[in-house]
Amino acid sequence: MSEALKAYRVDDEGGDGNSCVVFAKSNAPARRLGADELLTEWEGVSCRRAPEFDQYAPGPVPIGALLDAGWWFECAVCCQRVTGEDAPTLADGGVYCSPWHRLRDVERRARLVAERRLGVVMAILALPFPLPADAEGVVFSGSGRRAAPGCRFRFPGGKGAAEWSSAAPDRVTIAAQDAEAWEAFRGRGKGEASSVGGAP
Ligand SMILES: [Zn+2]
Known part of the structure; x- marks a missing residue:
């Protein structure tokens, strides 16, 4: 109470x-x-x-x-x-x-939102398959490189999320355990190469 x-x-x-x-x-x-x-x-x-x-x-x-x-x-x-x-x-x-400083904080947050949206839009344009509607925009900080807009999305059967970054636009990164699910989803040799990596 x-x-x-x-x-x-x-x-x-x-x-x-x-x-x-x-x-x-x-x-x-x-x-x-x-x-x-x-x-x-x-x-x-x-x-x-x-x-x-x-x-x-x-x-x-x-x-x-x-x-x-x-x-x-x-x-x-x-x-x-x-x-x-x-x-x-x-x-x-x-x-x-x-x-x-309040204005600067609003601007900083707005920029972050815009960059994340940009990541999703870039992925929609770059990927040869429809991006799920709930794809989440991400700004990858990349080691020693400039920040790269990209996105993270789930795919059927995948336990983890797949990641796409504008820094490596011809690649989708998936968790090692999802290799089979990704193959079932996209098939082999259908345009984009997938690389198996340690997506969180
Ligand atoms: Zn201040």
Whole structure:
């Protein structure tokens, strides 16, 4: 029952000194939750009641309320510390030191979405068979090469996903265990060469 949940503040006693507010019925589970949220161990955190945040049970506490209470956050783009006095920009659960850094983050995410879509479109144009509708666009980082748009898709009988990258457009990479399924799907010598590799 959420009525019984109380707010606890959990502080990381080492490392970067981050804190969080969690909601639980008593200290021990709160400490466990907080340590998990701070990605650290039980021994590395302290936990105490924070009744000023009880009203936000079952959480999360709005970032604005934490800023009002004097908490600081790192700008999601430049990692600069910002407090409520810096009048940061709050959007999509993130904190930004300025509207410009918020804009940069939006642009970065939009570029990623566009690059992934491009990967799917390029694969549709390059592959000699219809790409499944749920193919997922991927930007491959490639060792020492520039990032290459591509995509990942499932095929009938395959246990893993097949991968196509615009860096090697005449090749589809499949997991070794899927060699037979791929052959059944595409047959031999029908245009594209498949290479057996270690797709995740
Ligand atoms: Zn910033």
